[in-house]
Amino acid sequence: MATSFTQRPALQSNSREQNRFMEKLMAKILSFYDEQSLIDVTFKVLNPTAVVPAHRLILAATSSYFENLFKGEQGNNPVIEINDIDSDTFERLITFCYTGEAPITVNNVDAMLKAALILQLDDVTSSCVDFLITNINDYTLQAAYTLERETQCERLKEKLIEYEIKNFMEISRGVEFLSFDVEKLQRILESDNLNITREEDAYDALKRWFNYDEPARQESLPHLIACLRLTQFDADFLLTHIQPLSGCELLAFKAISWIREPAARTKINIRFTEPRDTCEKTFLALGSTETYHNLLQYDKAEDKWQEYASLEIDYTYYCMVLEDDNLIFFGGRKSGATSNIVRSLNIRNKTWQNLPAMNQARCGHCVVELDGKIYAIGGLEGEEVLSSVERYTPSGGWESMSSLTVGRYRAGAVTLNNKIYVLGGKNNNGDLKLVKCYNPDSNIWTSCADMTECRDFPFVKVHNGHIYVLDTYSASGSQSVERYDPERKTWSKICCLNAEWARIAGMSLDNKLWFIGRPKSDDRSSVSIYDEDNDRWAEKCSFSNVNGYFRCIVPVAYCRQNE
Structure with missing residues (x-):
């Protein structure tokens, strides 16, 4: 009887000798595969018809599908037919069993995922799902939903929910959102990481979903309303929007009592009382001269800037x-x-x-x-x-x-x-x-x-898949702005700005591109938002200039519960 592997003296896992041994072993296995040497199983694959040779031991070690296949009656056949996977995809996955590499593209990810699920290649399944989520704009979200329904892939389902939570504002405006089942919507609304600016955003989305098929969803509405952070609404909102909903009267009463009677909160049974972990987005601007530096924070509720910190930077x-x-x-x-x-x-x-x-x-x-x-x-x-x-x-x-x-x-x-x-x-x-x-x-x-x-010294930012660029300074007092489309690989001019110096502020806030600049011969800085549909800049607010100029403006998370 052969000696058990676990009984043999083993080299240390980080030793050079073992690394060299494993490299030589894998190189030899790959050479056997390339040369079709010592082949002990051949697959006949249809669509189009192809013959794929392999080694049973390698495939069984990589996939429980092959392990069970070779242990069964059919596995003893020298030629095994594969009818539910196309030949190109099957050959790619057999190669993966030897190399650990799977060439996944937008064009083949559907077939690769379906085949990986059949062959129980968990690593390929994970790679396909991660590829889909990373390239969701190229693949389209609708296609990802269709693929999830076709495959019932649990990992894809989980990753899509994570994506929906992270991109909730955009997702909730789409047509597909209106067809979400109750279980999916509940998981999203329950999440502490739901990416919303305010709790009213979650309520508005839920109300759109409910209105799409009110008779069929009436029974589920109170259960979903309970997933909202009701104590983050004010009493007037609860009375106006929550209490009139059928089945939600008690929820509104409890939330109002929690808000108005702090001493009684321990006796009030309400599911969520704390804000979500997600934070509002705001701007932090560093204004400076050679001797003076300070951070300003934008207060969206007050629509004004206030000093956040004074810094020493030499x-x-x-x-x-x-x-x-x-x-x-x-x-x-x-x-x-x-x-x-x-x-x-x-x-x-x-x-x-x-x-x-x-x-x-x-x-x-x-x-x-x-x-x-x-x-x-x-x-x-x-x-x-x-x-x-x-x-x-x-x-x-x-x-x-x-x-x-x-x-x-x-x-x-x-x-x-x-x-x-x-x-x-x-x-x-x-x-x-x-x-x-x-x-x-x-x-x-x-x-x-x-x-x-x-x-x-251009100021450059990305917004909605395009690159926007303008000069930091303009002697004429008018800023030239242009935009790059990476798909078409072309530049186009957009509406100019009336300012002698400018910054496009960080990433977008509220899915809009913000601009901060100073008009010529003005002692106040202007804040504008770009209106893409009408190609114009809409004025938002203004504020007194700091002593110097803004070196940078960045979006930061601003958590109300951490105030």
């Missing part, structure tokens, strides 16, 4: 990103010297922390965050224009990546569709209108269509 020409609750400052110039320092400011407790320094000292550079990694791009070191790029990960620190084909500083950078775009800036030859795109999977920079104008 660097200029630094770059900054927001990551979770931390503003991270990269490089810059101090006392005439370029720095590689990296510091983090926690915006909640307003404390500083030093982080690992960049390999290259930089000022006037770009910094972006993509997939949990931070990229520092180009800039200046002294008078030298840099083309170098480095990337930071918590586990690996800073490492060099593929350099820009054209060095530059004072450029703009954004991420879109899992790629990095660097736009404009300048170098020794002057201002640039060049646009470069970086693919982190291939570590390669490629050229995109040039902007219509050269832009030094």
Whole structure:
């Protein structure tokens, strides 16, 4: 009898000897597969007809479907017919059993997921679902819903619910939302992570769903209303909107009592009394001169800006990103010297922390965050224009990546569709209108269509799948704005702005693009929102200028329960 594997003396799991052994073993197995050597099973697959040879041991070790198949009566046959999977997909999945790699695309993900479920290849199933959610805009949400109904894939169902919770405002306006079953809608409304600005948003969506088929949904309405955070409404709202609903009278009474009688709350049986964990979005703006820095926070309820913190920053020409609750400052110039320092400011407790320094000292550079990694791009070191790029990960620190084909500083950078775009800036030859795109999977920079104008120190942001860009300063007092469509790979001009300096504010707020700027010869800053349907800027509010100008404006989470 062979010695049990567990009884043999084993090499340490991290030893070089074991790694070399496993590499040699896998290389030999792959060579057997490529050469069709020692084949002991052949599959005949239809649509179109193809013959796929393989090794029973490898397939059985990868999939319980094959393990059970080969242990059964049919598994003894030298040729096994496969009728419910097309030959191209089946061959891809057999290759996965040897390599662990599955080439998933928008065009084949349906077939790959269905086949992976049949063959019980859980890793491929997970990869297909993750691919669908990551590329939902290319695949379309409607197609994902159809695929979930066809396959009854539990992982896809769970991931779609996570997506719906995260993108609730957009989802709730769609046609498919009106056909959600009660169980799905309940899970969404119960979630503490439901991404809404205010509790009324959840009520409005639920009311739309209810009105779509009121007779059939009347019985479920009180149960779903109970999933709302009723104590976050005021008493007037509860009396006007909740109490008149059939079956919801007691819910409204309990919530009103909870609000009006704090001393009696321990005796009131109500399901949810705390706000959701999701936070309202607002803006945090850093205003500064060389000697003065302060953070302003936008109060959406009051439609005004108020001072949030005063900061001591002795660097200029630094770059900054927001990551979770931390503003991270990269490089810059101090006392005439370029720095590689990296510091983090926690915006909640307003404390500083030093982080690992960049390999290259930089000022006037770009910094972006993509997939949990931070990229520092180009800039200046002294008078030298840099083309170098480095990337930071918590586990690996800073490492060099593929350099820009054209060095530059004072450029703009954004991420879109899992790629990095660097736009404009300048170098020794002057201002640039060049646009470069970086693919982190291939570590390669490629050229995109040039902007219509050269832009030094442009302000660049992504909104609804497009890249918007304008100059930070304008001597004429009128800002030229253009927009890039990554699918058509074209630039188009949009409505200009009347301002001598400008910032497009962070990501969108309330799914709109916000602009902050200062009209020429005016001592107040204007706030406008872009109306895409009518290609115009609508004025929102204005506020007195801080001492200096805004270095950046970022969207932050603002939790009412943490006030």
